[in-house]
């Protein structure tokens with residue numbers, strides 16, 4: 001077993017209100033794992049517990065086989081990186097100066113700063129002061145800091161929530177490369193297309209409970225029907241099943257050159273979330 005994260009029966013209450021209820025999951029080395037849920041479902045609370053910023057009320061939380069609170073120890077800090085919305089950047093310093101400070105702290109070579117700036121597409125803006133940055137640029141600087149030391153485990157809380165499509169794509173490519181080099185990634189999002197594009201497995205979190213967990217393609221198979229839609233040249237739209245009976249219909253339309261388009265009726269992760277919980281992801 002190569003579990004990087006192992007969470008069993010995790011519970012967290014704030015003033016007697018349950019934020020997490022009996023949450024269990026494991027994440028293997030090299031996975032990109034997505035925690036999907038609407039606002040208030042408990043995503044950030046989970047990241048805070050995993051990164052020892054908040055204590056659990058009950059349950060077992062192991063990182064690299066050790067209790068999560070040991071990750072606070074200085075010899076363990078280098079093993080993971082965290083991106084949250086609480087930036088902790090020095091606003092009067094430039095982007096580059098902030099990253100240089102961080103690289104010194106972790107005794108990284110100077111080249112790590114350039115690499116991190118390229119990762120988040122900010123090399124040209126490196127002299128800008130943090131106080132002058134847009135929300136999306138700030139998010140990219142925080143991400144640069146989180147990945148700079150090439151951690152074994154990376155926590156990303158809504159990593160692209162403030163980014164435009166071009167930078168979002170750039171970050172996705174960077175995260176894939178980092179993952180190929182061995183970094184395990186735990187990310188939270190309520191963007192289901194982000195989860196589909198990036199994640200090997202996802203968990204659906206709703207009101208502090210995991211409602212489903214699995215690879216996006218397996219969840220789609222489990223919760224989808226096997227129908228396909230056939231659009232005919234006369235404008236009609238026919239939904240047919242993938243069995244013998246409807247195969248004959250399809251054969252007939254194809255033979256008589258009536259088919260304009262064919263597509264599967266695969267549900268999106270958002271459809272599945274709605275089907276399971278009765279509510280939207282946003």
Ligand SMILES: Nc1ncnc2c1ncn2[C@@H]1O[C@H](COP(=O)(O)OP(=O)(O)OP(=O)(O)O)[C@@H](O)[C@H]1O
Pocket residue numbers: 014015019037038039040041042043044045046190
């Ligand atoms: N420090 C706190 N004190 C009291 N309640 C809290 C605290 N932190 C979180 N909560 C509550 O716990 C629940 C889960 O919150 P959490 O921030 O984990 O949700 P989330 O899924 O990350 O939401 P979002 O997508 O909006 O960030 C919410 O009901 C929230 O109000």
